Amino acid sequence: MSAAEILSALDRIHGTVSVIGSMNADYTVTAQRLPGPGETITGGPLQLLPGGKSGNQAAAAARIGATVQMFGAVGSDNNADFLLGALGEAGVNTTHVRRVLGPSGTTVITVDAHGENTIVYSPGSNAQVTVDYVESVRDALTHSTVLGLCLESPIETVTAAARMCHEAGVKVLLNDSPFTPSLPAELIEASDILLVNEHEMAQLLGIDEPENDDWDSFDWWHALDELRGFGFEQAIVTLGGDGSVVLDGTADDPEHRVQRIAPVRVKAVDTTGCGDSFMGTVLAGLSSGLALSESAELASYVSAYAATGYGAQASYGNAAQIREAFASAE
Template identity: 90%
Template sequence: MGATEVLSALDRIHGTVSVIGSMNADYTVTAQRLPGPGETITGGPLQLLPGGKSGNQAAAAARIGATVQMFGAVGSDGNAEFLLGALAEAGVNTTHVRRVLGPSGTTVITVDAAGENTIVYSPGSNAQVTVDYVESVREALVRSSVLGLCLESPIETVTAAARICHEAGVKVLLNDSPFTPSLPAELVAASDILLVNEHEMAQLLGIDEPEDDDWDAFDWGHVLAEMRSFGFEQAIVTLGGDGSVVLDATAEKPIQRIAPVRVKAVDTTGCGDSFMGTVLAGLASDMTLSESAQLASYVSAYAATGYGAQASYGNAAQIREAFAE
């Protein structure tokens, strides 16, 4: 399927999405090399960019046309307005975001000349996204067609949000990231679709990765069977620059390989989140899981051509133009 045909799906984005979780201010500095223990080195200019996996996913879905509500917490510092302003600029409704005392979520990122990095995550206000908060926003949370979850919030909060939305008939898409191999049984039962990368999939299911990274010759039928035994009838396994695989036991074709979209990447920060946000928007707009993943390949590829996470996300017109040729 060509780019024009896949990207025509952007005309069909109309659905409603809820995302609950993290918003982070990303402090990033580049240096020739990463410092050793106890060592001080000189880096380049410090950049402050909006991030957080959940905030990124919400921004990506909104930029391509979905109606998105963000749920979570920001602090009482200057970063709170910065994060909310960035989401609002992307078109995300932040009415229900809670404000708490103390710092907002932050990450401190050091990147070397080869692109290797170290990241320190300080949850800040994200740690105060509690079960009580989820209960307080229940009515607004279930107004959407799809709920997006990741694991940068307390696991009991993520589980409560999944349960509330699942019981209300809202489709739940869980991104097991930051990765945990021990997902609560209640969270698995309340989640409809799992999104993981190839390494996370292998760890979660106890499956060996191919030694030569030949994912095309991999036994995806075995993965689907193991995924169903784990508790998911539907899943997407992303393969970095090699595309993705859609596993859907409910579809006529249960295993679909989604081809990668090749671009000249300058920064892959937040590309996975733009993929997730696009899948959320697609599912909310009555697209199939494979249609959503195909569109997400283009949207996330576009994000790789710009710097930062939310700062690199395009709207429908920009993405169409980028792949017009």
């Protein structure tokens, strides 16, 4: 399909999304290159930008038109108001975010001249998103069509939220990031769709990666079989700058069970938060009735747009901005 046909899906984004998890203040500095071990290099001005995987995903979904509720915790520091203000500006409802004593979540990010980055994460208030908190927001949390989860919150909290929403008929999309190869069986059972990159998928399923990173020749049908044996019928596997692959064991047409999604080429300046904008777009798409493959195709454009700006949430566009950016794309 053409860019215009794929981006026309933005007109259909209207669904309701819940996201529970992390909100972080990103302390970001750009440098010509990333430092090696024990090395000190000179960078540009330090920027404070809103982030956190879950907050990013919520902001991305809201900016393109979904109705999004954020659940989690911020601290008692100045960063708390900064983070909530940024989410509010993106259109995210933060009514149910809890305030706790201590620092909010933070990350320290270095970005090089090619847009690659290194990230160090300090959980702060994110570690205080408890199972009791999940129980206290049950009605609001289960009010949406889709729930987005990642693993920057305690695993028992993530599992409780997944189980609660799954039992209420809410579709659960799990981003296994930061990556763990040992997901609890209860979390797998309560999650409908998995989102991972190619290296995470291989490690999670115990599959050998192709030589020379040649994912074009990789046996994706074997990966689908292994995925289903692991406990997931559906997954999106992201391939960085090479697009993504949708694995859908529920598709009636066998040709639709493995679908390669083409990459969208842009001049990247910072890839921070691009994966989260991809996830947020998939959440928005699924909540609005888009198929998994349609959501992934749209996410390719939304995340590519994010790579053209600095920061995570700060680089996310709304529907009009994304359309304009790719208006001349073939």
